[in-house]
Amino acid sequence: MSARLTSDARAALGSAGFSRRSFLRGSGAMVVAFAAARSTGLESLVSAQGINGRSATALDAWIAITADSRVLAYTGKCELGQGLYTAQVQLVAEELDVPLSRVALTMCDTAATPDQGTTSGAQSHPANFNQANLALACATARQALVGLAAQRLNLPAANLATGDGAVFVKGEPSRRVAYGDLVGGRKFMLDLDATAKRKNAADWKVLGTPVPRLDLPAMVTAQLEYVHTVRVPGMLHGRVVRPPSVGATLAGVDEASVRGMPGLVRVVVRKNFVGVVAEKPFQAVQIAEKLKVSWTPGPAIPAQAEYYDHLRKDRASRDTFLLDSGDVDQSLRGARTVVSATYLHPFHMHGSVGSSCAVADVQPGKATLWSATQAVYPMRDTAAQLLGLQPADVRVLFTRGSGCYGINGADTVTYDAALLSQAVGRPVRVQLTRRDEMAWENFGNAFVIDQRAGLDAAGTIVAWDYEAWSPALGGRPGYDSPGNVVTGWLAGFAPAASTPRAPAPAPNTPLNNNLNTAPSYVTGCVGGVCRGTGTVRSERVLSHRTVSPFFTGPLRAPERFQNTFAHESFMDEIAAAAKADPVEFRLRHVRDERLRAVVRTAAGAAKWDARPSPRAGRPAAGVARGRGISCVLYEGDNGYVAIVAEVEVDQASGTITVTRLTGAQDCGPISNPDGVKNQFEGGALHGMSRALFEEVSWSDQRVTSVDWRGYHTFAVGVRTPAVEAVLVNQPSAPANGAGETAITVVAAAIGNAVFDATGARLREIPFTPARVKAALSSRGTA
Amino acid sequence: MSQMTLLVNGRSHTVDVDPATPLLFVLSDDLALKGPKFGCGLGQCGACTVIVRGQAIRSCITPVESVQRAEITTLDGLGTIESPHPLQQAFIDEQAAQCGFCLSGVILSAKALVDRTPAPTDDEIDRALSGVLCRCFAHTRMRKAIRRYAASRRA
Numbered sequence: 001m002s003a004r005l006t007s008d009a010r011a012a013l014g015s016a017g018f019s020r021r022s023f024l025r026g027s028g029a030m031v032v033a034f035a036a037a038r039s040t041g042l043e044s045l046v047s048a049q050g051i052n053g054r055s056a057t058a059l060d061a062w063i064a065i066t067a068d069s070r071v072l073a074y075t076g077k078c079e080l081g082q083g084l085y086t087a088q089v090q091l092v093a094e095e096l097d098v099p100l101s102r103v104a105l106t107m108c109d110t111a112a113t114p115d116q117g118t119t120s121g122a123q124s125h126p127a128n129f130n131q132a133n134l135a136l137a138c139a140t141a142r143q144a145l146v147g148l149a150a151q152r153l154n155l156p157a158a159n160l161a162t163g164d165g166a167v168f169v170k171g172e173p174s175r176r177v178a179y180g181d182l183v184g185g186r187k188f189m190l191d192l193d194a195t196a197k198r199k200n201a202a203d204w205k206v207l208g209t210p211v212p213r214l215d216l217p218a219m220v221t222a223q224l225e226y227v228h229t230v231r232v233p234g235m236l237h238g239r240v241v242r243p244p245s246v247g248a249t250l251a252g253v254d255e256a257s258v259r260g261m262p263g264l265v266r267v268v269v270r271k272n273f274v275g276v277v278a279e280k281p282f283q284a285v286q287i288a289e290k291l292k293v294s295w296t297p298g299p300a301i302p303a304q305a306e307y308y309d310h311l312r313k314d315r316a317s318r319d320t321f322l323l324d325s326g327d328v329d330q331s332l333r334g335a336r337t338v339v340s341a342t343y344l345h346p347f348h349m350h351g352s353v354g355s356s357c358a359v360a361d362v363q364p365g366k367a368t369l370w371s372a373t374q375a376v377y378p379m380r381d382t383a384a385q386l387l388g389l390q391p392a393d394v395r396v397l398f399t400r401g402s403g404c405y406g407i408n409g410a411d412t413v414t415y416d417a418a419l420l421s422q423a424v425g426r427p428v429r430v431q432l433t434r435r436d437e438m439a440w441e442n443f444g445n446a447f448v449i450d451q452r453a454g455l456d457a458a459g460t461i462v463a464w465d466y467e468a469w470s471p472a473l474g475g476r477p478g479y480d481s482p483g484n485v486v487t488g489w490l491a492g493f494a495p496a497a498s499t500p501r502a503p504a505p506a507p508n509t510p511l512n513n514n515l516n517t518a519p520s521y522v523t524g525c526v527g528g529v530c531r532g533t534g535t536v537r538s539e540r541v542l543s544h545r546t547v548s549p550f551f552t553g554p555l556r557a558p559e560r561f562q563n564t565f566a567h568e569s570f571m572d573e574i575a576a577a578a579k580a581d582p583v584e585f586r587l588r589h590v591r592d593e594r595l596r597a598v599v600r601t602a603a604g605a606a607k608w609d610a611r612p613s614p615r616a617g618r619p620a621a622g623v624a625r626g627r628g629i630s631c632v633l634y635e636g637d638n639g640y641v642a643i644v645a646e647v648e649v650d651q652a653s654g655t656i657t658v659t660r661l662t663g664a665q666d667c668g669p670i671s672n673p674d675g676v677k678n679q680f681e682g683g684a685l686h687g688m689s690r691a692l693f694e695e696v697s698w699s700d701q702r703v704t705s706v707d708w709r710g711y712h713t714f715a716v717g718v719r720t721p722a723v724e725a726v727l728v729n730q731p732s733a734p735a736n737g738a739g740e741t742a743i744t745v746v747a748a749a750i751g752n753a754v755f756d757a758t759g760a761r762l763r764e765i766p767f768t769p770a771r772v773k774a775a776l777s778s779r780g781t782a
Numbered sequence: 783m784s785q786m787t788l789l790v791n792g793r794s795h796t797v798d799v800d801p802a803t804p805l806l807f808v809l810s811d812d813l814a815l816k817g818p819k820f821g822c823g824l825g826q827c828g829a830c831t832v833i834v835r836g837q838a839i840r841s842c843i844t845p846v847e848s849v850q851r852a853e854i855t856t857l858d859g860l861g862t863i864e865s866p867h868p869l870q871q872a873f874i875d876e877q878a879a880q881c882g883f884c885l886s887g888v889i890l891s892a893k894a895l896v897d898r899t900p901a902p903t904d905d906e907i908d909r910a911l912s913g914v915l916c917r918c919f920a921h922t923r924m925r926k927a928i929r930r931y932a933a934s935r936r937a
Contacts, residue, residue: 081881081918212877219882220870220889222817222857228883229816237811262783262800281811282803353829353917354821354883402821403881403918434822674877678920682880685919708826708915716888717911719904720921 053117076116108398122737247298335454354402356409372401442553513636568748628752654769687746791859817857828887
């Protein structure tokens with residue numbers, strides 16, 4: 001097979017015995033015919049999540065059976081390092097009763113897989129492991145195979161069972177027909193059947209077990225293909241030259257400055273986009289460094305030191321009431337005690353360990369893109385816009401990248417490679433510099449969050465008021481906005497527009513707490529429909545969205561990390577004002593049983609010391625120890641989590657050492673317990689890094705955190721806390737996401753533990769030693 | 783451009799490159815090795831790590847001319863899928879990776895350490911991995927895998 005395929009695709013196609021393209025082409029007419037003939041309601045079933053793209057209703061788009069009874073499966077949800085390749089192979093093996101080794105899964109190739117939009121938002125497990133999409137395709141295929149065998153054997157389907165790639169007669173396992181003999185190499189020509197029966201979780205043998213990552217042996221022996229290792233014949237090497245500062249526009253390029261340099265193929269300019277193409281990668285580096293480019297500075301941006309004040313004062317905002325019971329000011333006036341606090345969160349970056357890379361081969365009327373984008377189909381459409389092609393002319397092959405959890409430079413560098421390849425008519429590989437990765441990625445949003453809460457005489461919360469300001473610019477390009485990332489913008493496309501709106505209209509749709517903007521403790525009532533998890537009826541949630549000076553986008557637990565830090569730290573402040581134990585106080589104000597269960601389970605596993613915070617008898621100097629808790633129902637409906645953090649605070653230096661993170665997580669049925677644990681551990685430590693160290697910095701319109709000396713995290717050589725996860729399995733509940741739950745609650749759990757240890761409240765991320773010391777010295781005066 | 787001979791994973795290669803080219807570019811572009819990867823180009827993250835003369839070094843900031851005729855080992859050269867090196871096997875046993883991009887830094891820094899210090903203390907592991915980043919934060923499992931490998935060497 002061609003070296004242009006991903007290794008996963010090669011594994012799937014190499015042994016398939018037929019061309020996937022012709023296979024799909026042949027079934028295309030059938031898809032249309034079935035769609036016209038039968039209205040199954042599948043459209044709503046598969047498109048409930050906008051994030052999940054257009055999907056596919058034809059079984060043949062998802063599953064094929066080879067003549068030798070292997071199963072070829074096709075998914076639009078990709079492996080980003082989270083273990084989804086293995087989990088999806090488990091799903092297929094389980095539902096179709098074949099060994100893992102007889103499943104070949106192709107991920108995210110616009111020429112082969114269903115359009116499942118973007119692999120993001122903790123939506124892969126919900127999308128493909130419930131009664132829809134891949135899981136439903138497997139169930140439909142199994143049902144069809146049993147039906148075919150019933151005809152072949154002239155027996156009722158009820159008398160048949162499946163196992164080891166065959167249908168057999170119950171009680172007579174030697175009377176069997178292999179899948180390959182029933183349909184091998186041919187199409188099913190069926191629609192997904194919304195009523196096809198999946199296996200009961202109680203009967204699972206493969207799914208739900210800790211199958212080791214199938215890709216790990218290739219990964220640790222350096223045999224796994226990443227987009228960074230893709231090499232195609234005739235490939236050249238590109239390098240981009242980004243503007244020096246935010247908003248700068250191109251004034252001129254002096255091509256004579258690099259004329260005659262070894263390996264130079266071309267200097268490429270398109271509006272404000274500048275790049276060079278050379279024969280070898282180091283030549284491209286040298287040429288890009290030498291190229292004289294002049295820029296006109298963009299409009300001034302606020303200084304970092306004044307940025308939070310600026311955010312609050314920016315009047316060009318789009319204002320939204322998520323909740324407003326209309327009586328919050330009155331409730332607060334009548335409260336015995338009012339607690340108020342402001343929480344601050346900086347811009348964060350994905351900071352992938354590998355700077356982003358892509359390979360593009362753009363020929364007249366045709367383009368092939370090897371990309372680590374999390375959104376192959378949207379990328380196909382927006383790259384077509386950028387290149388002046390039709391989407392059908394563009395093929396995007398997802399090829400693994402460096403761990404991302406959002407939108408690092410993968411999308412923008414794909415555009416870079418595409419533009420450069422189009423200019424020279426040959427395949428071009430581009431890898432960003434560390435600086436270009438870090439200065440121009442789509443950062444996670446900064447936030448200013450004001451909260452007020454009222455307590456009655458019994459120490460019960462009677463009102464909760466939330467008002468937040470956060471900036472945004474661009475984001476995922478989606479299907480039509482290449483200007484949402486820097487390269488598209490440089491090439492002349494505008495970011496998706498933001499429309500100011502003030503005052504905010506009254507809320508008129510039932511609560512959708514997708515961004516965890518509403519705290520867990522309010523009832524979340526709109527028009528009599530109450531979708532919150534808590535008990536506080538007097539509630540107001542008002543958000544102001546302003547325009548960001550930097551590109552922003554979804555970063556692991558996007559906005560939910562920021563909001564949950566504020567809510568869960570503030571809940572701790574209220575509990576302290578009520579002199580209540582933080583766990584007991586939470587349980588008193590949460591009515592959702594599954595959220596209550598993870599709080600109790602995490603507290604139990606951590607051997608929670610029930611008492612109010614801060615700890616009585618804590619030392620005023622030296623090392624102080626404490627514990628804190630935090631919880632959330634992620635995205636309002638996508639997984640429950642609670643974490644207890646234990647910390648030591650060196651009060652002389654202001655250094656926080658997290659000694660233990662103990663959590664409980666309920667994400668519905670567990671598809672792979674070790675995979676979920678790996679995500680929990682990684683998410684917990686990622687959250688710790690963001691809470692303690694991470695902050696984008698800038699000066700004079702230039703991002704200054706452009707390498708690992710300017711953007712802080714912690715190395716593998718830094719001793720990490722023990723991380724323990726209790727996984728709560730819910731076999732009969734819907735499958736939820738599991739990759740972004742743990743990270744969401746970590747910052748507040750750590751901040752609450754610091755308060756317990758010292759009585760000092762941390763309200764600004766990251767919790768640097770300087771901020772810890774400032775909080776320590778203002779103890780008792782707040 | 784000039785001709786240079788490199789001894790990589792037990793095989794000799796002659797390449798014709800600018801002597802100032804970083805070793806990483808030669809390994810990944812001229813020799814098509816998949817192990818060492820470009821992470822930062824500044825020697826700050828470890829993704830490009832290779833072992834030269836027993837030391838884990840950063841190939842992204844090492845001019846190729848400085849390692850001519852030296853024994854160079856990349857992650858590709860340790861073991862195979864069918865027969866992984868015991869350290870690679872320890873990473874499989876502990877399921878110690880997520881995206882895997884950082885593994886050259888983690889595994890080769892650990893190998894160089896254990897090769898010269900068969901029973902490393904936790905402090906020695908800290909120091910050997912002090913410049914290696916994993917942004918999926920598989921730290922806990924990676925450190926377990928390294929300790930498992932070191933223990934197996936002592937057994």
